[in-house]
Amino acid sequence: MKTTGANPGSDDDDEALRWAGDDLRGGIDPLTRNRVAEVSASSLDDEMDAAPATPTSLARTAATALFAVLYLAIVVGWILSVQITGSSASDLFSQVAWQFGEFVAIIAGALWYLAVLTLTPDSRTAVRVGWFALGVGVLLPWPILLVLTS
């Protein structure tokens, strides 16, 4: 084994980081080997971090499809609901405004679904499902549900 003491003319710090036999193992000293290992590990971490950025798991697809059915039911529910709701107002502006309100209530389900779909492409599955579930709760077509359950 080569020691720093045996080589008084050379730089002590450099020599301290070298071992006899390094040349036989490909000429890579322990520090360099560790740096290579760190770079490999960090690139592996990057890959693991990048994976959820474009989640395409089966659960996510299944949840998206399930909520598509639920939101379709909500739209149908609101189409039925506006048949049984009505405005007592007689003036034209109130009538038009009421009709507009009914129309946007019908398309609310479709809008909410499309918004979640387009605005959460990179979000975690739980976040997307949370927004979908919130929409179902907010947009329940109570007018028709109350008639059906009474």
Add this chain to the structure above:
Amino acid sequence: MSTGVVSTGVVSRVVVWVVFAVLYAYPLFEGISNLIALPPYYAANGIGAAVPWWLLIIGIAAPVLLYLAALVLGRGRELFPRTLILAVGLAAANALVLSAVSWASAVQPALKG
């Protein structure tokens, strides 16, 4: 050049905010008119104690809170997502107002007047 682009973006945003503020005003107006008209109507018919205050409050709070939530959620986004979020909030506000009206009818006791 860049100042022009920025100011165009600001103008577009403000126009969208104002247009949607007007559109949100209708469900809010509905809620306020219900709050003003329903309690006296119930009182005149002998069921003044049965005023569904929680539904009247939802009718007013929903448009205001959804508009503010849409503005907050749209911050830092492009014009289209901002507009889409405001449209979703508007649709949800109208759906909630219709739901509140139907709930009010469902829980209304028989008139005594």
